[in-house]
Amino acid sequence: MIEQLPAIQLLLTLIAAPICSMLRNGDRSWWLATAASWASVVVACLILNQVWGGGTISYHMGGWPPPWGIEVVIDELTAIVLLLVTLFGALVMTALRESLSTIMRHQRQSLYYTAFLLCMASLIGITITGDAFNVFVFLEISSLATYTLIARGRDRRALTAAFRYLIMGTIGATFILIAIGFMYMLTGTLNMADLAERLPAHKDNHVLHASFAFFIVGIGLKIALFPLHYWLPNAYTYAPKATTAFLAATATKVSLYVMIRFVFDVYGLEFSFQQMHLGTLLVPLSIAGILIASLTAVFQTDAKRLLAWSSVSQLGYMALGVGILNVNGLTAAITHMFNHAMMKAGLFLALATMIYRVQSSQLTALAGIGRTMPLTTGAFTVLGIGLIGVPFTAGFVSKWYLITGVLDKGWLPVAALLIVSSLMAIIYIGKMIDVMYFKPAPEEFSNAQEAPLSMLIPCWIFALLTIYFGIDTRLTAGLAGRVASNLLGGA
Amino acid sequence: MISGLFNYWIVVILMMAGLYIVMSSGHLVKKIIGLNIFQTSVFIFFISMGKVSGGTAPILKDGFTLYSNPLTHVLILTAIVVGVATTALGLAISVRIYEAYGTVEEDEIAELDADNRQNETSVTTVAYNKK
Numbered sequence: 287m288i289e290q291l292p293a294i295q296l297l298l299t300l301i302a303a304p305i306c307s308m309l310r311n312g313d314r315s316w317w318l319a320t321a322a323s324w325a326s327v328v329v330a331c332l333i334l335n336q337v338w339g340g341g342t343i344s345y346h347m348g349g350w351p352p353p354w355g356i357e358v359v360i361d362e363l364t365a366i367v368l369l370l371v372t373l374f375g376a377l378v379m380t381a382l383r384e385s386l387s388t389i390m391r392h393q394r395q396s397l398y399y400t401a402f403l404l405c406m407a408s409l410i411g412i413t414i415t416g417d418a419f420n421v422f423v424f425l426e427i428s429s430l431a432t433y434t435l436i437a438r439g440r441d442r443r444a445l446t447a448a449f450r451y452l453i454m455g456t457i458g459a460t461f462i463l464i465a466i467g468f469m470y471m472l473t474g475t476l477n478m479a480d481l482a483e484r485l486p487a488h489k490d491n492h493v494l495h496a497s498f499a500f501f502i503v504g505i506g507l508k509i510a511l512f513p514l515h516y517w518l519p520n521a522y523t524y525a526p527k528a529t530t531a532f533l534a535a536t537a538t539k540v541s542l543y544v545m546i547r548f549v550f551d552v553y554g555l556e557f558s559f560q561q562m563h564l565g566t567l568l569v570p571l572s573i574a575g576i577l578i579a580s581l582t583a584v585f586q587t588d589a590k591r592l593l594a595w596s597s598v599s600q601l602g603y604m605a606l607g608v609g610i611l612n613v614n615g616l617t618a619a620i621t622h623m624f625n626h627a628m629m630k631a632g633l634f635l636a637l638a639t640m641i642y643r644v645q646s647s648q649l650t651a652l653a654g655i656g657r658t659m660p661l662t663t664g665a666f667t668v669l670g671i672g673l674i675g676v677p678f679t680a681g682f683v684s685k686w687y688l689i690t691g692v693l694d695k696g697w698l699p700v701a702a703l704l705i706v707s708s709l710m711a712i713i714y715i716g717k718m719i720d721v722m723y724f725k726p727a728p729e730e731f732s733n734a735q736e737a738p739l740s741m742l743i744p745c746w747i748f749a750l751l752t753i754y755f756g757i758d759t760r761l762t763a764g765l766a767g768r769v770a771s772n773l774l775g776g777a
Numbered sequence: 778m779i780s781g782l783f784n785y786w787i788v789v790i791l792m793m794a795g796l797y798i799v800m801s802s803g804h805l806v807k808k809i810i811g812l813n814i815f816q817t818s819v820f821i822f823f824i825s826m827g828k829v830s831g832g833t834a835p836i837l838k839d840g841f842t843l844y845s846n847p848l849t850h851v852l853i854l855t856a857i858v859v860g861v862a863t864t865a866l867g868l869a870i871s872v873r874i875y876e877a878y879g880t881v882e883e884d885e886i887a888e889l890d891a892d893n894r895q896n897e898t899s900v901t902t903v904a905y906n907k908k
Contacts, residue, residue, distance in 0.1 A: 443890055
């Protein structure tokens with residue numbers, strides 16, 4: 287049983303998805319989907335327990351040994367991303383039923399849960415696979431599921447946002463396919479471990495250089511790395527309610543994980559950074575992204591769009607952490623991947639809970655909601671403070687490592703810019719909290735009720751986790767530190 | 778030079794043509810056509826990569842020892858399925874866009890959205906509420 291865990295991890299959600307679509311009953315399929323996603327959380331925890339401290343699981347799908355069969359490789363980094371996807375997915379799934387009830391007919395909901403589960407399953411697939419082509423296939427499945435999830439938004443602009451994402455996402459995925467094709471041409475293998483062994487022999491070959499370029503642009507589109515973030519704000523703004531929480535938590539983070547995997551493990555540290563100078567590309571772009579996106583966020587009047595722009599800026603932190611290439615920086619990137627997923631999912635979920643009552647994400651409509659929905663707003667405030675990076679919240683831990691990493695390099699101006707961007711985060715989060723607590727509520731929403739418990743409890747779980755991971759960092763920064771020194775170990 | 782790498786030149790030309798259509802055309806369906814051409818060029822790239830000069834189809838038979846590499850073909854079979862799914866979804870979204878906006882021209886949609894933005898607080902709802 288225990289050695290079959292990697293397969294079970296993937297199959298739980300993958301099998302639940304088609305069953306959901308056949309149930310044709312919103313409630314029953316919600317129960318099934320929720321059960322499946324919480325079961326995958328349990329499996330993810332078991333897997334994390336197994337690899338804790340630096341273990342690796344190698345599982346051969348269908349009993350075919352690699353390189354013929356598809357290998358599943360799970361190390362600590364994989365395990366933490368698995369936990370991220372399943373735990374935050376399951377929390378959002380729990381809140382999803384209430385959230386959907388106002389926008390979708392009952393029978394239709396089962397199809398929505400199907401797409402949601404498929405997205406989760408494919409993200410798990412991307413994370414655990416040890417086969418380069420599998421990454422592409424799962425990436426496309428997750429993207430297709432995401433497009434349908436976004437297109438279901440209430441506003442008609444959700445459709446154009448989904449279409450735009452579809453075009454950009456497909457171009458990105460096809461670029462990754464080209465990159466994998468080039469690698470296969472050179473080495474004749476698709477297994478990542480084999481690729482890592484054989485690629486260094488070709489390090490002066492232009493085919494490999496082209497492959498690397500295609501890969502970085504392709505995955506950059508998926509991560510929404512500045513300036514390839516064009517699709518993200520609209521997609522997040524118009525995606526229906528709680529879905530945004532799931533997308534913000536998982537899709538871009540898993541893409542970032544793929545980038546870390548490929549850049550460090552497949553292409554190799556030396557090739558990526560010393561020969562192709564990935565650092566010189568990532569650092570300026572991410573700093574520009576952090577500042578420009580934060581500044582844009584400050585001027586938004588729509589709460590969802592504001593948080594979406596903040597996501598672009600936070601992704602910049604992670605890219606910067608990868609780009610500065612030292613243990614603290616990489617630790618920050620991995621920690622922030624987890625922490626930001628948690629905080630942003632919580633923020634979007636709390637926002638979805640408010641929108642559940644006031645039916646609009648405009649700041650004007652959210653005015654005074656701190657009095658009518660105090661518990662939701664409380665959770666939102668805690669998460670917002672976490673995002674700013676106040677001590678004893680999760681956001682502080684990752685920012686601390688990032689700034690330490692930057693200072694290790696001796697880049698004082700960059701550290702100053704990071705602090706400036708944190709100040710901008712205070713402005714945009716503060717702006718929302720100010721509106722929510724201190725502005726009078728508009729007439730029509732003055733007696734809005736507190737949200738149902740099935741939405742409120744996940745919000746508060748996110749908020750409490752934010753505080754918990756701000757104090758106990760063994761799971762996040764401790765693990766990330768080990769992973770980072772492993773990844774950089776060769777250099 | 779050109780004749781030996783003939784297939785790759787085709788790939789490059791198709792790829793650039795496809796990308797150009799995606800970027801230059803404002804018509805959503807044309808964009809999807811461009812996307813298809815772009816994807817197809819990558820399929821050709823993979824398939825021609827697997828060809829071994831003088832090799833035959835990979836079927837075991839006496840008298841043949843040299844076979845082309847079938848793996849790339851299998852990979853592309855998967856990629857084609859993915860491509861078809863993407864096209865279907867893209868077209869479905871275009872149909873929904875046409876229902877909601879009455880046009881599939883990008884700049885006209887942008888204009889309609891700009892009008893919409895002026896009275897932002899009124900939420901436009903589609904399909905579900907009408908039915």
